[in-house]
Amino acid sequence: MPVCHTGGRGFEPRQPRLNPPRGTTHPAPPATAGGAFVFFGRALTPTYHVPVLADAVRDWTTGGCRIVDATVGGGGHAALFRELGAEVLAVDRDPDAIAAARAALGDTGIRYSTGPFGSAKVLGTIETFRPDRILLDLGVSSYQLDTDLRGFTFRPGAPLDMRMAAGHGVTAADILNTWPEARLAGAFAELADEPRARRLARAVVKRRATAPFATSDDLVNAIREARGPRSGPSDFARLFQALRIVVNQELEQLELALPALRATLVPGGRMAVITYHSGEDRIVKHAFRDWSRSCVCPPRQPVCTCRGRPLGRLLTRKPIRPAAAEVRDNPRARSAQLRAFEVGDG
Numbered sequence: 001m002p003v004c005h006t007g008g009r010g011f012e013p014r015q016p017r018l019n020p021p022r023g024t025t026h027p028a029p030p031a032t033a034g035g036a037f038v039f040f041g042r043a044l045t046p047t048y049h050v051p052v053l054a055d056a057v058r059d060w061t062t063g064g065c066r067i068v069d070a071t072v073g074g075g076g077h078a079a080l081f082r083e084l085g086a087e088v089l090a091v092d093r094d095p096d097a098i099a100a101a102r103a104a105l106g107d108t109g110i111r112y113s114t115g116p117f118g119s120a121k122v123l124g125t126i127e128t129f130r131p132d133r134i135l136l137d138l139g140v141s142s143y144q145l146d147t148d149l150r151g152f153t154f155r156p157g158a159p160l161d162m163r164m165a166a167g168h169g170v171t172a173a174d175i176l177n178t179w180p181e182a183r184l185a186g187a188f189a190e191l192a193d194e195p196r197a198r199r200l201a202r203a204v205v206k207r208r209a210t211a212p213f214a215t216s217d218d219l220v221n222a223i224r225e226a227r228g229p230r231s232g233p234s235d236f237a238r239l240f241q242a243l244r245i246v247v248n249q250e251l252e253q254l255e256l257a258l259p260a261l262r263a264t265l266v267p268g269g270r271m272a273v274i275t276y277h278s279g280e281d282r283i284v285k286h287a288f289r290d291w292s293r294s295c296v297c298p299p300r301q302p303v304c305t306c307r308g309r310p311l312g313r314l315l316t317r318k319p320i321r322p323a324a325a326e327v328r329d330n331p332r333a334r335s336a337q338l339r340a341f342e343v344g345d346g
C-alpha cells in the first residue's frame, strides 16, 4: 500500500532522506511513538494492536470475572480477558477503535462504551458494571499510528491532527500555530526531554509566520532546523509523541481518572496500568504509592487527619517490563511498563 500523501509540503532540499533508497533493506531500528510501533518509511496496512505484556496481564487478571478494558484499542487484551471467561466492558475514546473492536470481538460477553475513561458518562457505566479488574493500556494503537489521516505519524504528508477522538478538540496543527513560543518550549522540554526545546519553539514560531503548520513535513522540517540535519526518526517520534500528549491532555486526564476508576472497583479488585512515557509512569507510580500508605498528611503535621489507613496494596514494587523476546517480536512493547494495585477488602 502506498504511503498516504495528503498534500504536505515535503521535506526541504538538502536534508538527508528519511526513507532508504528503493530496493535497499531498512537498517534502522523501529521507532516507537507512544507505545506503538512504526516501521519508518515502509508502507503499512492498518492493523490492530498486538497486546503488550500479555503474560503479565494474564497473571494480574487471574480470578477476575468482570474486567474493564478502559483502552480497548484493537481489542487484543479484551480478547484475552474473554478467553479467560470474564465479562468485559470495553472502553475507548476513539469511536473507530470501538467499531473495530466490536467488529473483531462481537457482542458476546463484551459490552462497549465510547468516551474518555475519566468522563462522567464512562465512569457511570463502569460503576454500574462493578468491575473486579480494570486495565489501562495507555498511548495510541497501531491502527491510530498506521492510519496516516489520523495524523499521529511523522510519515511524509500526514496531517498534523493527533486527536484520539477524531473531529473533536484542537489539533496538533492548532497548537503549533497558536501557542506562544514559551509554552511550546515548555511542552517540548517537559514531555520530550528536548535539549533544544527553546530553539525548536523559535523555529516553529518563525516558520508559522510564513505558512501555517499543516502536515508532518512542517514539523519534521522545524525539528531538523532546530536539531540539525542529523536528527532522525527517534527525535521525530519523541517530539510527535509529546505533541500528541498535549493534544489529548493525556497526563491531566490520567491523573484525574485514576482515583475515580479505583473507586469503582469492588473490594479486593485490581487495577493495572501499562505506560509508555515517563510522565504517565510517574503519575501511576505516585498514585499507587500514595494509595498504599496509611497516612498522607504533610510530614510535620502532629496529628493525622487523613484517611489513616491504606486504600489497598501495591502489587508491583517495581514495574513489570517486557522480556527481550517480546520486544524482538513486538517492538512497540519496548518502553512498556506495567504497574498494578489491589484495593482493600473494605
Ligand SMILES: C[S@@+](CC[C@H](N)C(=O)[O-])C[C@H]1O[C@@H](n2cnc3c(N)ncnc32)[C@H](O)[C@@H]1O
Residues within 6 Å of the ligand: 035, 048, 049, 050, 051, 052, 070, 071, 072, 073, 074, 075, 076, 077, 078, 091, 092, 093, 094, 097, 115, 116, 117, 118, 137, 138, 139, 140, 141, 142, 164, 253
Ligand atoms: C495502546 S492502545 C490499546 C491497545 C489494546 N490494549 C489492545 O490490546 O489492542 C491505546 C488505546 O487507548 C485509547 N485511549 C487513550 N487514552 C484514552 C482515554 N483517556 N480514554 C479512553 N481511551 C483512551 C486510544 O484511543 C487507543 O485506542
